[in-house]
Amino acid sequence: MPHRHNPEQNRLLAALHPHELQELLPHLQVVHLKAGEQLAESGERLSHVYFPIDSAISLFYRLENGGSAGVAVIGNEGMFSVAQVLGGAGIPYWATVETSGHVFQVAADRLCEMSKNLTTLCDILLLYAQASLTQIAQTVVCEKHHSLRQQLCQHLLLINDKSLSDDFRLTHEAIANMLGVRRESITEEAGELREQGLIDYNRGHVKVLNRAGLEKQCCECYSVVRDEFTRLLGNER
Template sequence: MTAFKDPRKNHLLAALAPEEWQRWLPHLESVDLSLGQVLYESGSRMSHVYFPTTAIVSLLYVMENGASAEIAIVGNEGIVGISLFMGGESTPSRAVVQSGGQGYRLKAAVMKEEFNRMPVLHLMLRYTQALITQMAQTAVCNRHHSLDQQLCRWLLLSLDRLQGDELVMTQELIANMLGVRREGVTQSALKLQEAGLIRYARGHITVLDRTGLEKRTCECYAVVKKEYDRLLPAIHAT
């Protein structure tokens, strides 16, 4: 094996213990990753995971209207396709090669077989995947959607984690959470109140019409909720 084609140029592969390394090595397939090559489309079934060595892969979140935003880049430090072993057969992002080079891939079945050797980690990693989805969706939402939509999303996600329909939260704190000016939150909250969706008084927000909030928010809330329900159904139901 030449130094140029050494899988251990990927840091994760290099960190494998000797036993795992010997088990993985026969299954690692060298691949050329060309500029602009799409490794996965959002929602597509994954056949392999990828370990770049000299290539760099960009992970993009694609909105319903076709707009996109980069949420991460992966190079020789990591792996492309973590969704495979964190709760699903598909990925919520598009993976595109942004700098051509070399890498290695491993069949999905082999990756899952390896992961199944550690069942105690499954639950925690499924939660991690759901949390990553929420973080990515929040970043995209903050870039592409209106403050009104962001506020509705934030209220709904907060309600999902509380008992009842009331939140104790100042407008200043909401503004800090959303990264916007307090005046903007005031205007958006007033619109929601005038629409009969919420009641706001003395730092208390009461949701009067949850269905109305869901109709008014952007796609981001539904994406996050669906992922939590999919990955953590037993916990979510309790």
């Protein structure tokens, strides 16, 4: 594996007992995912699962009328898809890469088999599944009760966390797809944030200039999800 990537860059892998991590390491491969790449269709059983390092994977539900709705964003706090390991096989969502970056890839069957004998791995995956339910539930709350500005700030903070950088590639179109709004609406709101000196963006790149300012304009949903992940999985290293 490239020296600049290590398991502690993914929260689930970092939480493993050292001897269990050593057993898993030979089966992990670092791969690069490109923004826009589709990882899974609804109901598809994956041959591999992914532990993100500095990329973000978005889950969507595709409506019968052709529209779609964002469900969750997965980054270095988790994995895609935990259902493969816990016996659920496919999930009713399709997954795409929202921001380019690296992941640890491992064969799904191999991880399933190892989880039967690695106690902390099984426990951690169950706790992660519980935390993920909070994220999905909070997404519903946010869409119903909070403004587009608040949702945009929350999304930028999430991607900032998962990218391991204040400068990341993220298009207005990708944000609009996730939040279920017109791209023009995102461009307008992002312009306001840039005028306030909170972010800058150019040619599909976003740079966070004032994270504290973004957090002030964000709704409580960001901290609710963050605190639940901390409660269940411990502090980030």
